[in-house]
Amino acid sequence: MQSSGKSQTDSNSTIHEHVACPACGLLCDDLTVSRNASGILEVSPNTCARSVQFFQRPLVDTSPRIADKSSTLQEAIAKAAEILKKANQPLIAGLGTEVQGMRAVMQLADRTGATLDHMNSYSTLRNTLVVQNSGWMVTTLTEVRNRVDLLLIIGTDIVSYNPRFFERTIWNSETMFDQDTSKREVVYLGGRGLDTSQGISPAGVKPTVLECDIEQLPDVTAALRALIAGKQLQADSVADIPVAELAKLAERLQAAKYSVVTWISSAFDFPYAELTVQNITETVIKLNEKTRASGLPLGGSEGDYSVNQTSTWISGYPVRNSLQRGFPEYDPWQFDAERMLDNGETDALLWISCFQPEKTPPASAAPTIVIGHAAMQFEHEPDVFIPVGTPGLDHAGTMFRIDSSVTLPLAGLRKSALPSLAAVIDAIEAATQLD
Amino acid sequence: MLIKLTGGKVYDPAHQVDGKVTDIYIRDGRIVEGQHDGEKIDEEYDLRGKIVMAGAIDMHTHIGGGKVNIARMMLPEDHRGDLVAHTEHCRAGCGHAAPSTLTTGYRYAEMGYTAGFEPAMMPVNARQTHLEMGDTPIIDKGGYAMLGSDDFFLRMLTAKQDQNAINDYVAWTLHASQAIGIKVVNPGGINAFKFNQRALDLDELNTHYQVSPRDVLKALSRAVHELGVPHPLHVHGNNLGVPGNMETTLKTMGASEGFPMHLTHIQFHSYGTEGDRKFSSGAAAIAEALNKHKNISADVGQILFGQTVTASGDNMRQFANAGHGSPKKSVIMDIECDAGCGVVPFKYKDQNFVNALQWAIGLEIFLLMEDPWRIFLTTDHPNGAPFTSYPHLIRLLMDKSFRNDTFAKLNLDAQAMSTLSSIDREYSLYEIAIMTRAGAAKLVGLHDRGHLGVGAGADITVYTDQPDREAMFAKPDYVFKDGELVVRNGQVVKVTWGSTHTVRPEFDRGIEKDLKKYFDRYHTINMENFKVRDDEIAEGGRGKVIIQACEGRREKSE
């Protein structure tokens, strides 16, 4: 009863069911993963290109390195501890990890007075700042799957970030309230040349597509917000979109019973994007005066949401934050890892990336420790490299889904000699306490 | 290892001990009879003149889970006023309205509390709640699983499934979410809000399911009782904060048809509509009804003045209240066909008529309620005030002149509407010990906590008797957790990890067939992943899972 089945935790078995996939923020947990004779993991039947790539990456056997020379794990840990101990302003960045990894990192940061930044902060902060400034009304994936009647997608195709979104939550065959999902309406607002094919309903109904350059979203979302608030617009068009079209969209939103307005913050690649997120969320709040509507931030990768949540309950703050002065401080500008590295404000960089070998640290003059995916390759060899396992492949873990209300266990699916990030961080922390 | 606590004045209401000087012996984390022959005492504490009680238990405090973390994330400006640097024993964090988990554990312990229960754990969010409680050191914890607005349950009610099936589902939920009780929030109302209903009275129907809050309360209170779960159904009623809601509350007391029920933060549900401003105290009527209904207990949810944040599963009411927020921001969520949440920062002001009267209403209820075993000391942390204000609240209850002096400084119109200054009662130490220890343990179903009898877990708090009760309760001399000294002079001297208390009533696992079908058809997560495993709670040496007994399980109903 209390165990979620042997297959979840036993890395000897060759077939694992209801496996959660950490490759994007949807965290689909309907995957079956089997290990073939050569040890490669195969995913079926519910796959997407992104999950296939994630699970099928072969296990690489790399040993730790100090200054590009192979070392034992103990030596590498000792060297990493030495670098951190010497540093006055250590920076722990990248942070591609999940809950247990971040828990360990928080403790090390407390001990060493480190600053913390996630590689996706530039994007997640666009949402966080809105929560801190005005709040929002949002919903979660199971609600969407059962209730949405009008989906408004702002500035993205969704599928390049969350490949199975439509399959799992829009065109699902059944809903709890006997809705005919093929009648669900989909509107894309903003962006150009997006792949809107997945927005076509099973009955062949095409989505409404209102295109504009992504940089024009601030104007377009402000116009929609004004229309929903009952204001008259003087212009005939906003960013090439006829106001009449926006007015029609506003009417559809007002007529819908449970509309969902979604966006992906990393797609909002323009300055002050948080103000556009706020236009969206305030539009949703306004709609709720009469009917029901909800926001749904999507995207998510590299454990960004898990790291933010864990950091928030342990210190009070999401990233970017710092324990340099002995107590937590939060400052999205000051504790920007790239800015600190560019300005020489840090004297040791610990870079973490457990999910993707491609996520290597930015070039820096500071002594650099990398703890990450065993297949990582570097243009500039770090002072210390410690390969670790990937949660959800090599060892168990816990991950937050993009809608932040659901956390799921990640399974260890194969035998791996690679240590977990938490184990390595704990050992480094212990070593920093030795004289 | 044998510890002797010598000569303290002991208040142990579970054994009717009212200030008797008694020695207490602790061996291996438990209270024992005394020395074996020839056994030597390893440590002795001279407690002559000191007050000794069991560790205090907060039976309703929002310390973990989604909405609490949203509150933390929303309030960097509040954290800035109370940043906590690391010390030799403790790690850094933040305090005040939405404290970080570590700081929460330290501060509870430093106030002599050794357990706290998260009252609004959404089953789908249970894993996160346990993760956060797992990072809350020293104190024991547990959660009440929220049911009543979840679509699976409402479908059962609509389909008129029999009580036995409902009992099985309730039991399954307790197991899956690792909970110790069942909570219902705005019964059926969180769900109704998803269908765009904006209010739901006790006998009003959910437009989709055609069931009323009364139906929900009846089915759930009976299920909890028949499963033998010690903690009665924990009820956050309909119409929270609405003037005139005392009528709903009075009717709600009868809705369980005699089954035990706990009405939480009852202060927020005790409002009348008298006076020029159509807002008045319903405390007298509510207390009278509580005195009469022996199957009903309540905690107060006292408000105290200052900045805080309200965090609730009741998104219907929180949406309605969002405009009153200060600073003005709010997070409102629908969640996973399971429930919802609403977080609204709030500032209670002593010169505001409504807030001042709310303050008085809470105290009136405390003072008019005759049976201290059925009323509990809470601020509904952080909704009425942060838990760190408990010592102040205790002083208000124990010290009439202090209470009246405070009252005299409030909004004058509110003073005119309250009978508070005419109430002479002062709580005794014995009564405080009932409310915060013996009664709380009994209510939650912690069979070996909240008392100082032989066999109890050695969670013990020692105070210096001071006339200023606020100072006294703010800074205990010693706090022992499972027999280890964790606090000395109000400061943490050792960090341990408390346990997580659960119940696991027996049930017919056949219910999983229906549940699996439901998950597979409608949900976005797999049923197996919904369940929180023991090792997820007890990982990395962070304490253990304790299963409290469900005594008195009733035969299945026909």
Ligand code: SF4
């Ligand atoms: S959609 Fe995302 S979570 Fe789901 S299988 Fe694909 S990559 Fe994994």
Ligand SMILES: [Zn+2]
């Ligand atoms: Zn509460």
